[in-house]
Amino acid sequence: MIKNNEQQKLIEQLNEKFGSDIEVLTKVCSEIIFKISLNQVQDICLFMKENLGFDLISMIGNDEREVEGHFAIYYIFACYRRKYPVVLKAFVEEDKPEFPSITLLIPAAHWYEREIRDMLGIEPIGHPDTRRLVHHSDWPVGLFPLRRDFDPQQVVPRYSGEDQFQRVKGHGIVNIPVGPIHAGIIEPGHFRFSAVGENVINLEAQLFYTHRGLEKQCQDQSVEKALFVSERICAACSLSHSTAYCQAVEKIAGIQAPERARFIRTVALELERLYNHIGDVGNICAGAGFSFGVMHGARLKEEIMKLNEAIFGSRFLRGINIPGGVRWDLETRKKKIILEVLGSVEKDFREVAEIILSNDSYLDRVETTGKLLHKTAYDLHAVGPAARAAGIDQDCRRDLPYAAYDQIKFVIPTYTEGDVLDRINIRVDEIYESIGIIRQALEKMQEGLIRVELKQLPAYQVAVGIVESPRGEIVHFLMTGPNNTVYRYMVRSASYCNWPALLTTVPGNIVPDFPLINKSFELCYACLDR
Amino acid sequence: MLRIFRKGYKTGMSTDSYPYDKKPVSSNFRGKPVWDSDKCNLCGLCVECCPTGAIAIEKSKIPYVQVEKCIFCGYCEDQCANGAVTMGDEYELTLPEKTQSERFNKGQPGFGRSVHIRHLDAGSCNGCDWEMVALTGPVYDIQRLGFDFVASPRHADILMVTGPVTRNLEIAAIRTFKATPAPKLVVAVGTCACSGGICEKSYAHHSGVENILPVDVYIPGCPPRPQALIHGLLKAVEKL
Numbered sequence: 125m126i127k128n129n130e131q132q133k134l135i136e137q138l139n140e141k142f143g144s145d146i147e148v149l150t151k152v153c154s155e156i157i158f159k160i161s162l163n164q165v166q167d168i169c170l171f172m173k174e175n176l177g178f179d180l181i182s183m184i185g186n187d188e189r190e191v192e193g194h195f196a197i198y199y200i201f202a203c204y205r206r207k208y209p210v211v212l213k214a215f216v217e218e219d220k221p222e223f224p225s226i227t228l229l230i231p232a233a234h235w236y237e238r239e240i241r242d243m244l245g246i247e248p249i250g251h252p253d254t255r256r257l258v259h260h261s262d263w264p265v266g267l268f269p270l271r272r273d274f275d276p277q278q279v280v281p282r283y284s285g286e287d288q289f290q291r292v293k294g295h296g297i298v299n300i301p302v303g304p305i306h307a308g309i310i311e312p313g314h315f316r317f318s319a320v321g322e323n324v325i326n327l328e329a330q331l332f333y334t335h336r337g338l339e340k341q342c343q344d345q346s347v348e349k350a351l352f353v354s355e356r357i358c359a360a361c362s363l364s365h366s367t368a369y370c371q372a373v374e375k376i377a378g379i380q381a382p383e384r385a386r387f388i389r390t391v392a393l394e395l396e397r398l399y400n401h402i403g404d405v406g407n408i409c410a411g412a413g414f415s416f417g418v419m420h421g422a423r424l425k426e427e428i429m430k431l432n433e434a435i436f437g438s439r440f441l442r443g444i445n446i447p448g449g450v451r452w453d454l455e456t457r458k459k460k461i462i463l464e465v466l467g468s469v470e471k472d473f474r475e476v477a478e479i480i481l482s483n484d485s486y487l488d489r490v491e492t493t494g495k496l497l498h499k500t501a502y503d504l505h506a507v508g509p510a511a512r513a514a515g516i517d518q519d520c521r522r523d524l525p526y527a528a529y530d531q532i533k534f535v536i537p538t539y540t541e542g543d544v545l546d547r548i549n550i551r552v553d554e555i556y557e558s559i560g561i562i563r564q565a566l567e568k569m570q571e572g573l574i575r576v577e578l579k580q581l582p583a584y585q586v587a588v589g590i591v592e593s594p595r596g597e598i599v600h601f602l603m604t605g606p607n608n609t610v611y612r613y614m615v616r617s618a619s620y621c622n623w624p625a626l627l628t629t630v631p632g633n634i635v636p637d638f639p640l641i642n643k644s645f646e647l648c649y650a651c652l653d654r
Numbered sequence: 655m656l657r658i659f660r661k662g663y664k665t666g667m668s669t670d671s672y673p674y675d676k677k678p679v680s681s682n683f684r685g686k687p688v689w690d691s692d693k694c695n696l697c698g699l700c701v702e703c704c705p706t707g708a709i710a711i712e713k714s715k716i717p718y719v720q721v722e723k724c725i726f727c728g729y730c731e732d733q734c735a736n737g738a739v740t741m742g743d744e745y746e747l748t749l750p751e752k753t754q755s756e757r758f759n760k761g762q763p764g765f766g767r768s769v770h771i772r773h774l775d776a777g778s779c780n781g782c783d784w785e786m787v788a789l790t791g792p793v794y795d796i797q798r799l800g801f802d803f804v805a806s807p808r809h810a811d812i813l814m815v816t817g818p819v820t821r822n823l824e825i826a827a828i829r830t831f832k833a834t835p836a837p838k839l840v841v842a843v844g845t846c847a848c849s850g851g852i853c854e855k856s857y858a859h860h861s862g863v864e865n866i867l868p869v870d871v872y873i874p875g876c877p878p879r880p881q882a883l884i885h886g887l888l889k890a891v892e893k894l
Contacts, residue, residue, distance in 0.1 A: 260822050269857060277855045280821065304826050307805030309773045309786045312823060333822045334777040337858030352705040352727055356852045359781025359877065416658050422791030423668050429788075437682040437741070439879060440781055443727050451732055452682070472665075479657050650779045 130206060131156060134176070142168060149213060155375075155588060157211040162223055165214050169199060169226045178203040178210060179505055180226075181590075182599040182616040183236035185244040187272045189218055191584055191611075195246055197223050200588055200599060204523035209588050216246055225251040232505035235624060236616075243270040258332045261285030269340050270612075276340045292318035292326050300635065304333045311649035315638075322634040327627050334653040342613040347373055347447065347581060350610045354600070355442050357615055358651040363396045363441040364593030365600070365615065365651075371526055371589030372602035373447040376581050382573040385449035389527040390565045391462070392436060392444050393591070394558040399428035400594035401509075401551040401558070402473060404646045408548055409480065411640030412489040420476040424469055431465045449575025459566050466559050477552050487545065494629040494641030496542040506625040508596020508618045509550040510645050514542030520592035532564045542629075544644040581608050593618050595646065617651035669795050672881045673888060684726045684741035689716045693738035700730035700739055706851055721747045722848040725876040745879055748886040749848075749872040765811055765837075765891045767800045772810035772834065776827045776866075777817030777859055781877035782844035786814065794880045801887055807833040812890065818846045818859040819866045831867050839870045839890050843883065848872045 135156065138146050145164040149157040160168050172178040178201035186196045195216040202209040216223050225248035227234045237248035238257035245268035256263070262282040268274060292299070298319050304312040314330040338357060342350045354369035355362050367389055374381060381389070406421010429439045435458050436444050444450050454462075480486060496506065501514040511518065519536045521529040537553035539546035581604045589600040596618030605611035626645045630638055671677075679685065687709075694716045701709045701717055708723035709730060716738075730739045773786055789796045790803055804810050807830045819827055831840070842863040845851035850861030863869050873886035 274857075276857060278857050280857050304823065305774065305807075305830055309783055309790070309803060310775070311778075311780055311783060312775050312826070333826075334775070334817065334820055335822055335858050336777055336818065336820055336853050337856040338853070340858075341854050341856055348703075348729075349705045352725065352729070353852055355727075356725070356779050356781075356876070359779045359784060362779075362781070416662070419792045420661070420665070422788070423665070423793060426668075426788060426791065426793045433683060433879070434680040435682065437680070437684040437728070438726075439785075440877070442876070443684065443729075446732075451728070475661055479661060483658075648780060653777075 131208070134210070137176070138168075141171060155209045155211055157213060157586060160212050160214050162214045162216060165199075165224050166226055166229060168212065170229045172201050172210070172212075173230055176203065177205060180230050180232045181209070181505065181597065182588075182601060182614070183233055183240070184601045184612070184614045185240035185246055185270070186603065186612045187244060187270060190272060194218055195221060195244065197240065197246070198586070198601065200601065202524060202590070204518050207524055209524070209590065211586065211588065221245055222247040222249050224249055227251050231503045232621070235620065242268075244268050245271065255288045258335060260330070260332070261287055269337060272343070274340070276337065276343070287330065289316045289328050289330075290326060296320050297325070313649050317635060317638070319635055322636070324631050324633055324635055324638070327630040327638075329623065329627060331623065331649060332653045334650050336654065338654045339613050339615065342610045344605060344609050344611075347578075347604070347608045347610060350613060351445070351447065354615070355445075357654055358617065358648045359440045360400055360648060361396070361593040361595060361598065361617065361651060363392055363444060364591045364598055365617075366442075366445040367393060367527065368589035368591040368598050368600040369602070370445045370447045371591070372587040372600050373578070373581070375587035375589070376585045376602065376604055377447070377578055379448060379576055379578070381449045382576060383528070384569060384572040385574045386528040387565050387569040388450045388452070388454050388574065389445065390529060390532065391454065391562050392441050393527060394562045394565070395428060395432055396441055397594045398555060398558045399425050399432065400646075401555050402428060402469075404643070405477065405480070405548055405551050405555070407646070408490070408544065408640065408643045409486065411643045412486055414480070414483065414486050417476070417480045417486070424473055424476065427465060427469050431462065434461060446575060448578045449573070451575070453574050454566070454569070462562065462566065466562060470556070470559050473555060481548070481552070489637075489640060490544040490548060490644075492541075493544045493637050494633055494644060496625055496629050498540075498542065500628050501542065501625060504625045504628075505621050506596075507621045508592070508594075509547055509554065510622050510625065511596065512537065513539045513546035513550045515540040518597075520590050520597045524590050526591060528565060528568075531568060532561055534561050544640055547644040584611065595619060595648065595651075596622065615651075615654055617648065619647040619649070619652045622647055623652060668792050669798070670793050670881075672794070672884060676881075679743045679745065683743055683745075684728045686721055686724070686742050686744040686747060687719050687728075687730055687739050688742040689718070690738045690740070691716050693736045695736060695738075697735075699733055699735070703729055703733045705729060706845070721874045722749060722872055723845065723851065724874060725845050725851050727876070745875065745882045746885040747874050747878075747882065748889045749874070750870070750889055769801050769812060769887075769891055770804045770810050771801055771812045771814055771887075772804055772807045772830070774807075774813050774815045774827060774830050775817055776815050776823045776847070776863065777820035778844060778846060782816040782847070785877045785880050785883060786843070788880045789883055794884065796884060796887070799884065799888070807831075808835065810834050810838070812839045812841055812887070813867075814841045814843050815847050815863045815867065816843045818850045818853045818861050819863055820859040821857070824860065824866060827866055840867050841871045841873060841886060841890055842869045843873050843886075844878060845874050845876045848874050851876065
């Protein structure tokens with residue numbers, strides 16, 4: 125086992141550098157959980173990033189007072205070269221709820237730390253942004269939903285408070301407020317443009333309008349029931365979320381889904397990517413008023429969604445996963461239908477994509493628009509097609525293989541410009557790759573079981589599920605409670621990382637380009653707000 | 655330009671014939687669950703395992719589902735040891751609370767053949783929203799039935815509300831409702847909007863649109879398929 129040797133080396137390296145400030149707590153499957161001292165958090169995290177090449181992929185605050193007598197902060201790192209995640213856990217005393225902020229060292233931590241402050245009341249000391257993130261201005265001071273003593277069903281009174289947007293001042297500056305209810309069938313969010321004429325100087329967003337308290341709701345719920353919540357965090361990435369959740373549960377249970385189930389998951393995950401990407405390539409055209417692309421995109425997306433319903437009974441691929449496997453088998457008859465539809469959609473889409481990408485007036489709008497810089501993408505840990513379009517070569521399907529991706533050959537396309545055009549190009553390339561993956565998976569699939577029973581789960585165990593959704597890497601953090609319940613569940617979706625990245629790409633463009641840039645990132649609000 | 659025209663010509667018409675010609679759903683489709691009275695031994699496991707508490711049982715009668723709470727996950731079918739529950743193929747599940755004629759005062763004109771809809775996202779998972787987007791696409795094309803989506807509530811006759819109405823959107827939802835001129839209908843779209851669905855009673859939302867706005871028509875589904883939305887809209891304006 126190379127991995128074990130490598131992990132042993134990592135443990136030695138960390139022990140040598142930090143001595144008693146870091147110790148191995150447990151190992152769950154491939155991931156190691158370290159306990160670290162709170163006062164060494166900054167040094168250790170920086171060492172992980174700068175010297176060992178790990179990226180911060182999620183950060184979770186947890187109220188463990190009833191179990192261990194204190195709060196805890198989890199830092200989840202992943203290294204795409206090493207193919208396993210590392211979890212660092214630091215304890216925070218109840219009477220001194222604060223921890224050193226790492227935002228200035230690792231900018232990707234900025235939203236996580238603000239969320240921990242809002243939801244758990246643990247203060248990141250030294251965080252450059254003191255504004256709220258999750259709670260809006262009318263939320264009362266000193267009320268923290270994710271603390272265990274917060275009654276999830278209570279009615280929270282409204283207080284008056286002011287929105288804290290940065291103000292751009294000067295001659296000719298116009299502030300344009302947009303939303304939360306938008307002119308179209310879109311999710312809600314509030315945007316504040318500061319512009320001179322049509323040129324955007326600054327853009328800020330107030331999100332979390334669709335915050336439904338789903339993580340709080342999952343606390344103390346049974347592991348089986350939380351699955352249905354995980355599927356409904358977001359519809360467009362429904363299957364990715366349920367797969368990540370099932371992965372986390374399976375890791376804790378010490379089981380692995382049977383091989384056939386993993387192949388079925390692969391097929392379904394790629395169908396999800398297909399309908400999203402095809403829909404997106406079409407929908408981005410709407411940002412430039414190019415209705416040919418919109419209509420053909422919608423038509424082809426509908427083909428895949430009808431296929432989803434015919435094969436798995438749900439247009440959004442819900443109800444497939446269950447911890448321990450999948451609920452529906454793929455018989456030969458279904459395989460045939462999938463291959464038929466894919467064949468016709470591929471041919472059709474090639475023609476549509478070729479016309480879209482050779483239309484000069486459209487290319488004029490998308491080229492050099494909304495550039496995401498490589499450095500920004502790296503610092504903010506942007507993920508998915510948006511990051512790959514900016515030259516970041518990362519994809520969990522290859523780097524942290526799950527389902528049956530380790531048995532399938534595929535290419536991860538990358539581009540370098542990071543503009544709207546490259547985000548379209550990435551999707552077009554990935555569509556063909558996805559079709560290839562589905563064909564291989566259907567061919568290589570062997571007969572066998574599709575699910576195994578889930579037994580009693582060990583209590584207070586931590587695991588991480590990571591999946592590459594159509595929008596990028598998603599990270600599910602799960603801690604079990606006694607009797608197969610959920611103690612803490614945290615979902616870090618792809619949109620969570622990409623929203624801050626999107627906001628950096630708009631200044632320098634004109635206001636009418638915002639819908640185009642926004643559509644090219646295609647971020648979910650529901651995934652982020654939870 | 656010529657290529658665009660040629661592609662359109664080659665593609666031909668792709669519009670679905672619903673509601674005039676209803677195609678049968680696939681055998682895997684998960685619609686309203688049905689119970690086989692011969693196989694059901696009244697054990698109550700389905701009632702227990704339902705993630706949204708949608709299944710009810712009265713003593714010594716076979717269970718039934720309250721569709722406004724059902725998320726069509728099929729877990730009852732999965733768990734039933736006797737195979738008594740199956741997910742049926744019924745998807746036209748609109749529950750009209752009040753119809754157009756009941757709701758509008760006497761003498762007020764109802765809607766004619768041109769009905770304008772405003773979508774109001776009140777905290778959905780975006781599933782219902784995507785299905786509404788599909789309605790405007792070439793396949794379902796609801797303009798052929800006299801409906802259209804508009805950008806402002808001031809131009810709307812119908813508000814289609816999705817999501818359980820979160821705390822953070824409550825004020826915006828009420829303002830949107832007030833901005834819509836009477837006569838107007840409110841349609842709750844999706845199980846979250848109808849009853850809260852998977853979103854249990856919480857600090858963060860109001861468990862259904864009816865707790866904030868007067869709802870006229872409920873379209874359950876998680877999410878309702880586009881045909882179910884068309885059915886609901888036609889019901890709302892009494893065209894069915």
